[in-house]
Amino acid sequence: MELDKVYLGDCIEIMKTFPDESVDLVFADPPFNIGIKYDKWNDRLKYEDYVSWSEKWITECVRLLKRTGSIYIAIGDEFAAEIVLILKKLGLYMRNWIIWYYTFGQHQKRKFTRAHTHILYFTKNDREFTFNADAIRVPSARQLIYKDRRANPKGRVPDDVWTLPRVCGTFKERVGNHPCQMPEELIERIILASSNPNDVVLDPFGGTGTTAVVAKRLGRRFITIEISEEYYRQILNRLTRTQPNLPLFSVKREENPTPA
Ligand SMILES: C[S@@+](CC[C@H](N)C(=O)[O-])C[C@H]1O[C@@H](n2cnc3c(N)ncnc32)[C@H](O)[C@@H]1O
Numbered sequence: 001m002e003l004d005k006v007y008l009g010d011c012i013e014i015m016k017t018f019p020d021e022s023v024d025l026v027f028a029d030p031p032f033n034i035g036i037k038y039d040k041w042n043d044r045l046k047y048e049d050y051v052s053w054s055e056k057w058i059t060e061c062v063r064l065l066k067r068t069g070s071i072y073i074a075i076g077d078e079f080a081a082e083i084v085l086i087l088k089k090l091g092l093y094m095r096n097w098i099i100w101y102y103t104f105g106q107h108q109k110r111k112f113t114r115a116h117t118h119i120l121y122f123t124k125n126d127r128e129f130t131f132n133a134d135a136i137r138v139p140s141a142r143q144l145i146y147k148d149r150r151a152n153p154k155g156r157v158p159d160d161v162w163t164l165p166r167v168c169g170t171f172k173e174r175v176g177n178h179p180c181q182m183p184e185e186l187i188e189r190i191i192l193a194s195s196n197p198n199d200v201v202l203d204p205f206g207g208t209g210t211t212a213v214v215a216k217r218l219g220r221r222f223i224t225i226e227i228s229e230e231y232y233r234q235i236l237n238r239l240t241r242t243q244p245n246l247p248l249f250s251v252k253r254e255e256n257p258t259p260a
Pocket residue numbers: 009010011012029030031032038039040041178180181182183204205206207208209210211225226227228231
């Protein structure tokens with residue numbers, strides 16, 4: 001297994017070649033099986049095929065996780081319940097069922113506009129895992145609204161509903177024409193919370209390489225896998241423009257301040 005590398009190919013086949021318990025953090029944003037047009041992947045598998053494929057790649061991720069490791073899986077409404085069951089069946093512990101509420105959801109005519117994604121946060125051990133609360137604090141309502149002197153000046157740990165815009169076509173952050181680029185700010189929070197410098201972060205569904213880019217900037221080691229050669233080349237290009245310790249696109253924002 002080579003670190004700080006982007007692998008081109010099928011993630012299940014490639015993960016099978018990696019040793020047990022070699023990764024500290026997995027962030028996975030798989031195809032949601034809702035008919036998105038990817039360069040090289042059928043995003044409309046039969047129900048049974050998608051569930052059994054999900055079980056295979058998640059089993060590999062869990063095998064690769066260290067005893068103290070964490071996994072975050074982004075998924076849509078259609079399969080969130082099935083993915084939770086797979087994670088529980090594999091013996092992982094649920095820490096949070098995070099909702100990423102995004103602005104700029106695509107408008108709908110015959111149902112309500114989709115404006116959230118589930119981020120399922122599980123750990124391999126129920127007691128021993130990395131969670132760097134101080135690295136991810138946000139300003140609290142006590143600080144911002146009530147000007148309460150009792151407020152922790154360092155802010156508070158964010159809620160489990162995260163409000164961040166999608167990366168739209170016109171955003172500076174946008175890379176190429178990939179249909180599902182994640183915001184760097186979202187991955188930043190996950191990597192800061194659940195890994196330490198030099199830890200190994202794996203993303204089996206590279207896409208535009210957001211996880212690899214953020215991991216590199218934050219001084220973590222990364223492994224990213226992508227099945228499409230076109231996207232793979234985009235990731236390599238994006239990584240050449242990324243240096244450790246550079247600021248992210250993100251600006252720290254106040255998040256749903258509630259009394260705390
Ligand atoms: C939802 S996108 C990931 C987007 C990514 N989080 C980002 O911020 O750019 C899923 C990606 O997984 C890739 N993919 C699909 N099946 C794969 C497989 N079996 N192995 C590796 N990559 C795969 C697709 O080509 C697509 O780029």
